Amino acid sequence: MTYFPFYVDISNQNCLVVGGGKIAYRKIKILLEFNVRIKIIAPGISRQIYDLESEINKKHLKKIIIIDREFEDGDIDDTDFVIAATDNEHLNSHISRLCKRNNKMVNVVDVKEECSFIFPAIIKMKEMVVGISTGGNSPAMAAQIKKEIQKNIPDYYGELIEFLGENRDYIKSEVSDSGDRKKVYDELIELANLHKGNITGQDLVDIVNKYKMKLNSDVL
Numbered sequence: 001m002t003y004f005p006f007y008v009d010i011s012n013q014n015c016l017v018v019g020g021g022k023i024a025y026r027k028i029k030i031l032l033e034f035n036v037r038i039k040i041i042a043p044g045i046s047r048q049i050y051d052l053e054s055e056i057n058k059k060h061l062k063k064i065i066i067i068d069r070e071f072e073d074g075d076i077d078d079t080d081f082v083i084a085a086t087d088n089e090h091l092n093s094h095i096s097r098l099c100k101r102n103n104k105m106v107n108v109v110d111v112k113e114e115c116s117f118i119f120p121a122i123i124k125m126k127e128m129v130v131g132i133s134t135g136g137n138s139p140a141m142a143a144q145i146k147k148e149i150q151k152n153i154p155d156y157y158g159e160l161i162e163f164l165g166e167n168r169d170y171i172k173s174e175v176s177d178s179g180d181r182k183k184v185y186d187e188l189i190e191l192a193n194l195h196k197g198n199i200t201g202q203d204l205v206d207i208v209n210k211y212k213m214k215l216n217s218d219v220l
C-alpha cells in the first residue's frame with residue numbers, strides 16, 4: 001500500500017502507549033520530539049523508559065505518565081491516539097479493533113494491516129521534517145534511505161529555515177512582486193550555502209533592497 005504523508009499537528013495530544021519494551025521506547029522518544037503527552041501502560045516497563053520519564057518530567061511536569069499494570073479496555077478513553085507495542089499479538093490486535101471501533105488512530109508495531117497510521121523514518125532539524133516510508137515493505141530500507149538523505153543535508157538547514165521563516169513577513173511586505181520574492185529567497189539560500197549557513201540580517205536587508213530598487217527603476 002502507498003501511504004500519504006499528512007503532516008499533522010500532534011503537539012499536546014494525549015498518546016497511550018501499551019507496552020514498555022524496546023519498541024515502545026523507540027516510539028516514545030520520537031513522539032517526545034513532537035511535544036506529545038504520553039501515558040505508558042504495561043506490567044513490565046524497561047529501565048530505559050523509567051530513566052526517560054525522570055529526565056523529561058524534571059523539565060516538563062507530567063509529560064510522561066507510567067502505569068505499571070496490564071492494559072484494560074477503558075484505558076483508551078481519554079487518549080487521542082494509541083500505540084500498541086506489546087509482545088502479545090492477540091492483545092495488539094484487540095487494541096487495534098477497539099481503537100478503530102472508537103475512532104482512535106492506532107499504530108500496531110508489528111502488524112501493518114492493523115495500523116491506521118504508520119511511523120516513517122524521520123529526519124528532524126528544528127521544524128524541518130523529512131519522513132520516509134516504504135509502505136511497510138522494508139523498514140530496514142527506510143532506515144538506510146534516511147542515512148543517505150542525512151548525509152546530503154547540511155547541519156545548518158534547521159537554523160536557516162527558522163531564519164527564513166522569521167523573515168518571511170518582512171520580505172513579503174517589502175517585495176510585492178511574487179516573482180521577485182522567489183528570487184530573493186533563492187539568493188538568500190545561495191548566499192547562506194556559500195557561507196555554510198552564516199547569513200546575517202544585513203545580508204537579508206541588502207538583497208531585499210536590491211529588488212526594491214529594481215522595482216523603483218522599473219517604475220521610473
Ligand SMILES: C[C@@]1(CC(=O)O)C2=NC(=C\c3[nH]c(c(CCC(=O)O)c3CC(=O)O)Cc3[nH]c(c(CC(=O)O)c3CCC(=O)O)/C=C3\N/C(=C\2)[C@@H](CCC(=O)O)[C@]3(C)CC(=O)O)/[C@H]1CCC(=O)O
Nearest residue numbers: 109110111112118119120121133134135136139140142143
Ligand atoms: C521507520 C521505522 C520508524 C520507527 O519505528 O521508529 C519503522 N521501523 C523501523 C525500524 C525497523 N523495524 C524493524 C526492523 C528490522 C528489519 C526489518 O524487518 O526490516 C527495523 C530496522 C532497524 O531496527 O534498523 C522490524 C519491523 N517493523 C515492522 C514490522 C512488522 C511488519 O513488517 O509488519 C517488523 C518486523 C518485526 C519482527 O520481525 O518481529 C513494522 C513497521 N515498522 C515501521 C517503521 C512501519 C513501516 C515503515 C515503512 O513504511 O517503511 C511499520 C509498518 C509499523 C510501525 O512500526 O509504525 C524504523 C526505522 C527508524 C529509523 O531508522 O529512523
Ligand SMILES: NC(=O)c1ccc[n+]([C@@H]2O[C@H](COP(=O)([O-])OP(=O)(O)OC[C@H]3O[C@@H](n4cnc5c(N)ncnc54)[C@H](O)[C@@H]3O)[C@@H](O)[C@H]2O)c1
Nearest residue numbers: 019020021022023024041042043044070071086087109110
Ligand atoms: N515496528 C517495528 O519497528 C518493530 C521492530 C521490531 C519488533 N517489533 C515487534 O514489536 C513488539 C514489541 O517488541 P519489543 O522488543 O518492544 O518487546 P519487549 O519484550 O521489549 O516488550 C514487550 C512489552 O509488552 C508488555 N506487555 C505484555 N503484555 C502486556 C499487557 N497485557 N498489557 C500491557 N503491556 C503488556 C510487556 O510488559 C513489555 O513491556 C514485538 O511483538 C515485535 O515483533 C516491531
